[in-house]
Amino acid sequence: MRLLDVVNLTVSFVQHEGVVQAVRGMTLHLDAGESLGIVGESGSGKSVTCMAALRLLREPPAKIAADRLDLGGVDVLAARGRDLAALRGRVAAMIFQDPMTAFDPSFTIGHQIVETIQAHRATAKAQARAEAEALLRRVEIKNAGGVLDAYPHQLSGGMLQRAMIAMALSCQPQVLFADEPTTALDVTIQAQILQLIKELQAEMGMGLIMVTHDLGVVAETVDRVLVMYGGRAMEQGPVQKIFDAPLHPYTQALLASIPGRVAGRQRLVEIAGASPNPANPPKGCPFHPRCAVAEARCGVEAPAFQTVTAGRDAACWRLQ
Amino acid sequence: MTAPALELRGISKVYPLRVPGGWLPRFSDHHAVRDVSLVLPRNRILGLVGESGSGKTTTGMMALRLVEPSAGRILVDGVDITAMDHAGLKPYRRRMQVVFQDSYSALDPMMTLAQIVAEPLHIHGLGSKPEQTEQALGWLARVGLDRSYGNRYPHELSGGQRQRVAIARALILRPSVLVADEPTSALDVSVKAQIINLLQDLQAEMGLSILFISHDLSVVRSLTDEVAVMFNGRIVEQAPTEAIFTDARHAYTRSLLDAVPVQNPRERRHRTFLTRAQLEAATPRLAQADLARPALSQAAPQLVAVGPDHWLEAVVT
Numbered sequence: 001m002r003l004l005d006v007v008n009l010t011v012s013f014v015q016h017e018g019v020v021q022a023v024r025g026m027t028l029h030l031d032a033g034e035s036l037g038i039v040g041e042s043g044s045g046k047s048v049t050c051m052a053a054l055r056l057l058r059e060p061p062a063k064i065a066a067d068r069l070d071l072g073g074v075d076v077l078a079a080r081g082r083d084l085a086a087l088r089g090r091v092a093a094m095i096f097q098d099p100m101t102a103f104d105p106s107f108t109i110g111h112q113i114v115e116t117i118q119a120h121r122a123t124a125k126a127q128a129r130a131e132a133e134a135l136l137r138r139v140e141i142k143n144a145g146g147v148l149d150a151y152p153h154q155l156s157g158g159m160l161q162r163a164m165i166a167m168a169l170s171c172q173p174q175v176l177f178a179d180e181p182t183t184a185l186d187v188t189i190q191a192q193i194l195q196l197i198k199e200l201q202a203e204m205g206m207g208l209i210m211v212t213h214d215l216g217v218v219a220e221t222v223d224r225v226l227v228m229y230g231g232r233a234m235e236q237g238p239v240q241k242i243f244d245a246p247l248h249p250y251t252q253a254l255l256a257s258i259p260g261r262v263a264g265r266q267r268l269v270e271i272a273g274a275s276p277n278p279a280n281p282p283k284g285c286p287f288h289p290r291c292a293v294a295e296a297r298c299g300v301e302a303p304a305f306q307t308v309t310a311g312r313d314a315a316c317w318r319l320q
Numbered sequence: 321m322t323a324p325a326l327e328l329r330g331i332s333k334v335y336p337l338r339v340p341g342g343w344l345p346r347f348s349d350h351h352a353v354r355d356v357s358l359v360l361p362r363n364r365i366l367g368l369v370g371e372s373g374s375g376k377t378t379t380g381m382m383a384l385r386l387v388e389p390s391a392g393r394i395l396v397d398g399v400d401i402t403a404m405d406h407a408g409l410k411p412y413r414r415r416m417q418v419v420f421q422d423s424y425s426a427l428d429p430m431m432t433l434a435q436i437v438a439e440p441l442h443i444h445g446l447g448s449k450p451e452q453t454e455q456a457l458g459w460l461a462r463v464g465l466d467r468s469y470g471n472r473y474p475h476e477l478s479g480g481q482r483q484r485v486a487i488a489r490a491l492i493l494r495p496s497v498l499v500a501d502e503p504t505s506a507l508d509v510s511v512k513a514q515i516i517n518l519l520q521d522l523q524a525e526m527g528l529s530i531l532f533i534s535h536d537l538s539v540v541r542s543l544t545d546e547v548a549v550m551f552n553g554r555i556v557e558q559a560p561t562e563a564i565f566t567d568a569r570h571a572y573t574r575s576l577l578d579a580v581p582v583q584n585p586r587e588r589r590h591r592t593f594l595t596r597a598q599l600e601a602a603t604p605r606l607a608q609a610d611l612a613r614p615a616l617s618q619a620a621p622q623l624v625a626v627g628p629d630h631w632l633e634a635v636v637t
Contacts, residue, residue: 041508042479186371187535191579192593213509216538216581220588239585257513260538261583263562265365267520268513268542274478275508290510 003175003207004030004053004092007068011045011052013061020279022048024231027305030175035201035208037218037239039254040228041275046211049228050177054092055084072174089120093168097180099160103152109136110148113167120171135166139196158189162196169200175207182217194220215258219243227251230276230286233305237312247314250287285315293318323398325496325529326360326383326416331392333378333553352378354553355392357623358531360497365523365530367540367561369576370550379550380499380533384416385409397496414444417490421502423482427474433460434470437488444493459488463518480511484518491522501533516543537580541565546629549573552600555623559630569632571602604634611636 011023023045030036040046051057052064055076069076072091079087096102103112113132117123123131129148136144139162152160161181168176178197182190198221201208210222218225218239225242227235227250235248246252256269273290276282282289288298298317305315332354336347353375360366368376381387383394385401393402401412417440420426427436438456441447447455457467463484474482483503490498500519504512516539523530534540540547541561548558549572557570568574575594582588594602603621608614612625623631 041510187537188371188575188579188593191581191591194581195591214581215509216583219582219585243584243586254509257510258538258583259513259516259536259543260541260580263541263565265520265545265561266542267517270513270517271510272514274480274511 001032002029002070003032003034003072004028004209005068005070006049006053007066009049009052009064009066009069011048011057011065012063014063015061015279018279021281022231022278023052024281025305026228026231026233028226028233028236030207030209032174032207033205034224035210035222037210037212037222037225038228039212039215039218039225041213043230043275043278044228045231045278046228047179050094050179050209050211054088054094054177055079056088056094085119089116089171089173091173092175092177093171093173094177094179095161095164095168095181097183099157099164099184100152102164103160105152108149108151109155109163113148113163113170116167117170131170132166135170136163138169138200139163139166140192141166157185158193161185161189161193165193165197165200169204172204173206175209176201177209177211179211180213181210183212183214190217197221215254227254230281231278232286232302233313233315234287235312235314236305241312247308247312247319248316249291249293249318253290253292285317322362323395324359325362325397326358326531327395327398328356328358328379328383329393329395330355330357331379331382331389331394332356333375333382333387334390351553353382353389356550356553356555357392358548358555358558360529360531362496362529363523363527364546365532365544367544367547368531368533368550369535369537369540369547371535371576374550375553376533376550377501380418380501380531383497383531384418384499386418410444414440414493415495416497416499417493417495418499418501419483419486419490419503421505423479423486423506424474426486427482429474431473432470433465433472433474433477433485436474436485437492440489440493446493455492456488459492460485462522463488464514478511479507480514483507483515487515487518487522491526491528494526495528497529497531499531499533502535504539505534505536512539519543537565537576549576554633555631556633557631558623559627563627563630567627567630569604569626569630571604572599575599604632605637606632606634607637 006028009023009026013020026049038046074087110132114128117128133144133148136147141147141162182193222239225239226233229250235251246255253271259268271290276286284299285302288294303315303317305313308314308319333352335350335352337350339346339348356379370376382389393400396412396415434453434456437459438452441452457470460469461467465484504515532544544561547561547564548555551572557573568577612627621633621635624634626632
């Protein structure tokens with residue numbers, strides 16, 4: 001079953017300096033129980049794509065358009081207030097990079113999880129509190145009773161991220177959006193949180209969208225990968241195939257530039273230049289100014305994102 | 321033999337920590353860094369790794385005397401700078417420079433890039449104004465920014481470009497020591513490699529010694545000659561970089577390495593994690609016979625030699 005179906009999504013922001021095109025024609029989908037990694041650098045549009053799918057962007061300044069934007073069988077663009085509230089939490093939940101700003105500092109963790117449960121389901125307070133404690137235990141917080149009564153500032157970043165996962169799971173969503181959930185954490189805590197998310201996903205049969213800039217996080221967690229650059233999809237396919245034989249020059253360059261692949265001090269393979277400015281994106285393929293194999297037409301017209309082999313899509317003139 | 325570029329001898333930093341409760345404020349000692357000794361040889365890159373709160377940044381800031389140590393000594397080019405006053409320290413400030421993680425807050429938004437890069441020359445009174453500007457433009461070009469960038473302001477640059485400016489400003493005085501505190505953590509993947517290569521090239525050209533503070537073990541493997549691992553304010557293991565990656569002895573070093581994300585989905589595995597209490601209790605116990613060099617004393621945890629240039633905090637029994 002299709003949980004998320006997005007066809008030709010564009011998101012732009014109207015600002016003083018002009019229109020910023022954050023997402024420029026994205027097509028993606030997620031099936032039940034599947035995990036998808038969306039990889040991209042800052043400004044590639046990966047977070048905005050997820051925020052748009054949940055209609056979490058303020059409109060205006062955001063302007064969202066798509067040929068199709070379905071989440072859990074509901075047309076997100078046509079949905080209004082109450083329908084959207086029903087969608088968020090029960091169909092899809094989201095965890096963010098910075099758990100410190102995602103919680104309200106003036107209420108206890110328990111209060112905020114109970115509030116979430118009661119907002120979506122008619123549940124007595126005592127019952128909701130018991131559920132919240134069980135959820136905290138499930139995300140491997142040992143002192144769950146104590147954490148219920150703790151304020152956000154009293155917990156470490158890792159503990160807070162666990163509590164946020166507990167809150168996201170409180171309404172048993174069908175899809176979990178995780179936007180850089182471990183970027184602010186230490187490497188050992190990151191490994192623990194990633195393992196926890198994988199376990200919970202398998203246990204609850206949830207779909208997972210993991211948004212990250214870190215190819216290592218992708219290599220650890222997901223079945224399928226979508227690589228974004230300059231607001232567009234560059235490549236999509238099964239995770240093992242992408243790592244073994246990337247099709248798109250951008251994916252190839254990204255994988256080659258990962259430090260620490262081999263022993264010994266050395267120079268790294270670098271990608272010259274800088275990411276495109278979303279207020280003034282280059283004509284044609286957004287990667288062409290940095291691409292080692294760019295041709296004349298790459299700077300004129302953007303290649304279509306189309307199937308290369310079964311289950312693998314890419315947007316590159318050399319592959320069409 | 322020439323003196324090492326930087327040497328720390330048993331430095332500590334103790335912060336007072338308010339004890340909660342009570343009518344009158346009471347304080348206990350928090351040891352951010354405890355009895356750390358480090359030698360940064362000339363023309364080498366030493367990695368200082370550990371998680372947040374391990375004391376690695378405090379150690380780096382003490383080396384620069386941006387944080388005053390509670391105990392211990394700091395030697396730059398063999399000269400003890402621990403007790404020097406502001407005026408006495410000034411000539412040594414030229415020899416040690418720093419690059420921070422957040423290039424946005426490290427650059428004055430009201431100054432042009434040429435002014436930012438020339439400022440250290442101005443402070444130390446080196447050359448006339450046109451000479452200073454000329455040198456600054458030369459350094460901008462050297463870190464890969466066209467001379468035309470001289471009239472621009474920091475907000476016009478990307479994160480990677482700002483970090484290039486910070487590097488140019490740090491190196492224009494031709495220091496012997498550069499402390500780089502997580503200089504690539506805030507950068508995008510495709511730009512990170514550019515900055516690491518730039519540091520590599522400049523280090524080799526200038527014979528620079530770099531103390532590279534980082535939690536990113538993959539970057540540390542590609543960039544450093546030697547690695548010191550910090551945990552709870554102490555160095556628990558130190559060795560040539562490849563020895564750390566292939567022959568780590570301390571449970572904490574191993575737990576750090578085990579946590580690094582895999583480079584290929586094929587290597588996915590289930591991990592078991594040690595708790596902090598388990599790691600704290602995991603100080604290795606070694607017999608004198610296991611050591612590469614005999615230990616000076618017994619009982620207390622100490623750094624002992626377990627291989628060529630390989631040091632491990634252990635209790636000798």
